[in-house]
Every structure is written in C-alpha cells, then in structure tokens.
Amino acid sequence: MTSTPVDPPVGGPPPPPTTPGSEADLGSRRGRVVRELLGNPLGLVGGGLLLLVVLVAVLAPLITAYSPTEVDFDLPFQKPLTEGYPLGTDDLGRDVWTRIAYGARASLLVGLIAVGLAVAVGTPLGLAAGWWGWLDAIVSRLTDLMLAFPFLVIAVGLAAINGASLTGAAVALGISQVPTMVRVVRAETIRVKQLEFVTAARSLDASSGRILAQHVLPNTASTIIVQATVIMPVAVIGEAILSFLGLGIQPPTPSLGIMLSDAQQYIFRAPSAAIFPGVAIAVICLGFNLFGDALRDALDPTSRR
Amino acid sequence: MARYLGIRALQSVVTLVLSSIVVFLGVRALPGDPARALAGEEATPETLAAIRADLGLDDPLPQQYLAFLGQVLRGDLGTSVRTGQPVTELVAATLPVTLWLSLGALLVAIVVGIGAGVVAAVHRGRWPEWVANGFTLVALSVPSFWLGILAILYLAVGLGWFPASGFVPLREDPLRWAYHLVLPSLVLGTALAAVVMRQTRASMITALSTDYVRTARAKGMPRGKVLTRFALRNSLIVVVTIVGLQLGGLISGAVVTERIFGLPGFGKLTLDSVFTRDYPVVQAVVIVVTAAYVLINLAVDVLYSVINPRIRVGGSQA
Numbered sequence: 001m002t003s004t005p006v007d008p009p010v011g012g013p014p015p016p017p018t019t020p021g022s023e024a025d026l027g028s029r030r031g032r033v034v035r036e037l038l039g040n041p042l043g044l045v046g047g048g049l050l051l052l053v054v055l056v057a058v059l060a061p062l063i064t065a066y067s068p069t070e071v072d073f074d075l076p077f078q079k080p081l082t083e084g085y086p087l088g089t090d091d092l093g094r095d096v097w098t099r100i101a102y103g104a105r106a107s108l109l110v111g112l113i114a115v116g117l118a119v120a121v122g123t124p125l126g127l128a129a130g131w132w133g134w135l136d137a138i139v140s141r142l143t144d145l146m147l148a149f150p151f152l153v154i155a156v157g158l159a160a161i162n163g164a165s166l167t168g169a170a171v172a173l174g175i176s177q178v179p180t181m182v183r184v185v186r187a188e189t190i191r192v193k194q195l196e197f198v199t200a201a202r203s204l205d206a207s208s209g210r211i212l213a214q215h216v217l218p219n220t221a222s223t224i225i226v227q228a229t230v231i232m233p234v235a236v237i238g239e240a241i242l243s244f245l246g247l248g249i250q251p252p253t254p255s256l257g258i259m260l261s262d263a264q265q266y267i268f269r270a271p272s273a274a275i276f277p278g279v280a281i282a283v284i285c286l287g288f289n290l291f292g293d294a295l296r297d298a299l300d301p302t303s304r305r
Numbered sequence: 306m307a308r309y310l311g312i313r314a315l316q317s318v319v320t321l322v323l324s325s326i327v328v329f330l331g332v333r334a335l336p337g338d339p340a341r342a343l344a345g346e347e348a349t350p351e352t353l354a355a356i357r358a359d360l361g362l363d364d365p366l367p368q369q370y371l372a373f374l375g376q377v378l379r380g381d382l383g384t385s386v387r388t389g390q391p392v393t394e395l396v397a398a399t400l401p402v403t404l405w406l407s408l409g410a411l412l413v414a415i416v417v418g419i420g421a422g423v424v425a426a427v428h429r430g431r432w433p434e435w436v437a438n439g440f441t442l443v444a445l446s447v448p449s450f451w452l453g454i455l456a457i458l459y460l461a462v463g464l465g466w467f468p469a470s471g472f473v474p475l476r477e478d479p480l481r482w483a484y485h486l487v488l489p490s491l492v493l494g495t496a497l498a499a500v501v502m503r504q505t506r507a508s509m510i511t512a513l514s515t516d517y518v519r520t521a522r523a524k525g526m527p528r529g530k531v532l533t534r535f536a537l538r539n540s541l542i543v544v545v546t547i548v549g550l551q552l553g554g555l556i557s558g559a560v561v562t563e564r565i566f567g568l569p570g571f572g573k574l575t576l577d578s579v580f581t582r583d584y585p586v587v588q589a590v591v592i593v594v595t596a597a598y599v600l601i602n603l604a605v606d607v608l609y610s611v612i613n614p615r616i617r618v619g620g621s622q623a
Contacts, residue, residue: 141316141319141320141323144316144320144599144602145320145323145324145327147550147598147602148320148321148324148595148598148599149324149327149591149594149595149598150554150556150557150594150598151557152556152557152560152575153556153557153590153591153594153595156575156579156587156590156591157331157587157591159579160335160579160582160584160587161331161334161335161336233445233446237448240448240450240451241448241450241557241558241561244450244561244564245560245561245564245576246576246580247576247579260450260451260454263454264454264565267454267457267458268458268462271458274451274454274455274458275455277451278447278448278451278454278455281446281447281448281451282443282446282447282448282451285445285446285447285448286442286443286446289442289445289446290442
C-alpha cells in the first residue's frame, strides 16, 4: 500500500525530444487510458461504487427525509425496513440512512482535504528533492521526522492544542500522508530527469523552475493521481477512527465513526445500527481501492496482469 | 556494514532530536499558563512569578529546551496532573499491554500475510490467488475497529469463543493472558496481513521468474527448497520494509483496538490524557511513540541490511 512504487516509463516509449507531451500525444494516450479503464471489470465496479457514494454525499438533502440531527424519542431502535426508516433508527430515534448519507459527506470532505494537503506539500518537496541532489538529504530528514509522528499522535497533539474537530482530523491525516507523497514524486522526478526531452530543455537554457513546472510535473501527474486514490481510503478510515475515538468530528454532526462509537453502546439491542455505517465505510474504501488499482494498471503498461 | 549502520544510527539521532524539538514547541503552544494551573486561580502575581522562576518559564527558549531534554533523558517525564503519579510509572504500567497486542498483531500479519502471499504466487491464476486477492481487498477496505465490533458481537458474545473484553497480566495466568489477546490481535493484524500478503505475492512472482530460480530448479533442487531458500528470502527484503513503514499505523490501530476490547494499555492512557487535558501525560505519550517509531525503523533497517548485504547508504533506496 505504501510501498515506494517502482515507476516504469509512463505511456510507453519516451516521447520524442522535440515534442515533449505534444497535444496529439496526450490525446491518444488519454484515449488509451479511458479504453483500458472501461475494459477492466473490477475498475468499472470501483468506479460505479465511487459514483454512487459521491451522488449520495452530494445529494444527501434530496434523498433523505429527515435532518441528520433530528431526534425522535418516540421511535428509538426501529428495525431496518420499518416504514419510513429503510435502515432503522438509533438510540435517539435518528434515521440511520440519513446519518449515513451525511456521514459519507464528511468522510469525503476529510479525504479531499487530506489528499489536497498531501499533494500541495508533498509534490513540491518531492520535485525539489528529486531535482536538486543537495536538497535530497534535507528533505529525507524532514520526511523521516514526519513519519515519526503517526496520524493518531498528530491528531492527539492538534486536539490537545485546539480541541478536536473535522479540520484537525483532516490536517492530521494529510500531514501523515506527506512523506509517502514526497517519496513517490521524488522517485518519479529522478526518473524523468534523465529523459531526453529534459536534457533538450536544459540545452535550450531553460531554468530549473521552468523545466520542473512544464516538463517534469506533467510527467509525474499520473503517479500523483494514483497516489491520491491510495490516500483517499486511508483518510476515510482514518476519519472514522479519529471520530470514533472522539478526536475528530464532534457530535451531533454525523460521521460514520461517531455512529459506530454510539452504536457500540447499545450493540446488543440494535446490532444493525453498528453494521450499516461500517458497510458504508467499506463501500467507500472498496470503491477507491478498486478504481485506484484499475487506474494504476491503465496508466502503467508494465503492471498489467 | 559498520559504516552503514553508523550513518543510519546518526540519522535516527537527528530525527529524534528534531522530533523532541517539535514536541517541546508543541507543548509550549498548548493553551493555558502552566504556572497558573499549578498555583490556582487566586494566586498572587508574586506567587505566579515565583513559580514561573522555579519552573524556568522565564528562561530563554533554547535553555528551557535543554532542561526539558535533560529531564526526558533521565527518564523524568513529569507528574500526571490527574492522578499525581509519576508519568514514567503510568507509561511503564500500560506499555506492556500494548506491546503484547502489537506483537500478537504482527505475528498474525506475518504468518497469514506471508503464507497467503506465497500460496497466491505459487498458484498464480488459479483459485487460491483469487481467494487471497479478495481477502486483501476486503481487509484493506474494512476498518479494523468495525471488524472488532463485529468480532465481539458474533465471536465473543454470540458464539462465546473468546472473552469480549479485559486483560490478564502474563505473570498472573499465561493461559488466560493469551486467551484475552487472541481476538484483539486478529482484529489489529488483519489489515497489516493484507498489506504483507499483497507485497509478498508481488515480490514472489518477480522472484520466481528470475534466472537464478530457474537455474536452481534446472539443477534439480527440490521445489520447496528453491521457494524458501531463494525466492522467499529475496522477497522478504521488501516485506520487511513494508512492515516497518506500517508500524506507525499499527501504533494508531492499537489505540482503537484497546478502546474496543477494553484493554488497559497505552492507547487508553493516551485517550484519557487528551480528554482530561493531562498535558504532562500527553507530552510523554507523544515522546514515547515517536522514540519507539524511530527506533523500530532503525531496527528494521539493520534487519534489512542483514537480509540483503548489498544495501548501503546512498543506494537507490535512501
């Protein structure tokens, strides 16, 4: 999962030195990637699950009949498939389906913030470390330092300073994913650096910043995207863990982790309230894992089965 | 070899020093005035000033840092605000529980992960590989703590096979100690087993197609011997690295697992300290986890160079 991927050349033979990433080249490659994705049944299942999750999260107010925090003391512990409550209700009579839809929203939001942070911090550091040899040792120490703080420890620290919150959880998860992002981008930069079109750009006296932005970064993009699909499920589970422990999203805001933590207290009375949020987390993560695997296979011709 | 280990150890010391600075600054960023917390709300400015001077809070930051480092190195982690006990005692009392749990999970991950990975690689394209791949996918998508809740619901309470919660010290009763640790270890080890399996399978497939494996087979070396002697030994290098990288996740996972199974471990200490704002304990917890993590990674790298003598600092795997 967090292996340092061995990154073979992207898109087959290296592009001709004079037309690095020309429009025609990019177009045909994009077409091939899409064709490969559509031809991969597991990837299609993953993509379908993701589409479903995103739709549920975005359309939550439209496809649910209640407010996620609406308490109804007359109807606690309703069984699934009860009239009006497809997945039943929890101890406070709140609709489990409604809370799952809004909880999925929070999960994806935390995931997106974490991915954004990991990409925003990890990409420049990885590019710099791969490009300038003298920076490599410094960046390596920095990533070692970040790795020494597991996400739960960062979350504990942030919660101690600022109180637990969605943002704190997302930041903790994002920071913890920076080192892997740095390593992946660094490895890719070192590979691309030796390709002919970079040498050509150098001989044309292009500045390092320009080469990095115009030639190296676009060629590392697919690696970054694949890594993002790896981070998403980790962040979604991480959010659930932190909220479960009380270090993330705070009640009554719905979160899949909080739902599980609540449901554990009355698990023998209403096991379904503990089962559905877990299934929801599994569906989200399965979607990202399947789709991410398919995307990696499509972008990387040598890893195909 | 000695040179490599020396450089690697030096890097770990640098990381430890840097992380101690982060922790030190982080503690200074905590809300609230430690002097006021000690003296109480009605303290006179003079008392506060005296306490501040006593605690060295007026000293320049670098001097405060050195004093802090000196204390930590002497094993003095302060006193818990909540219980009044020395923090070192609290850590010593809870850490073994977590260590046993993590070792159990590691055992599960290595036995299940490497076993399934080898089977999947050897039976490539047939049903054992599909079963193993399916297991990996599900294990990586399902949160371990949900697995724990289900395990308690069905295996512990439903079938009554395991205790649902609690811990028995090893010295008291080894049998019941192991009995209480089986379920939590399985739950915590599952995700790691999936990662190990995936990696073992991939590197075994590569190793099995190499020339030296083919040569060994052609010379008439028995299949099992080729598998363990050559293919698996070379695959283990990558697996060791992956396990090392995942240990941070294991530490985080242990906190949740302890919470679900009611284990009185380091994770419980961590959560209790955060929720009661017991800052000396929070600080100690962070120091212990970071130090443990850095040292474990050093150990992993040493192990790595023992398995594969080709590895040196400055190689392709920095």
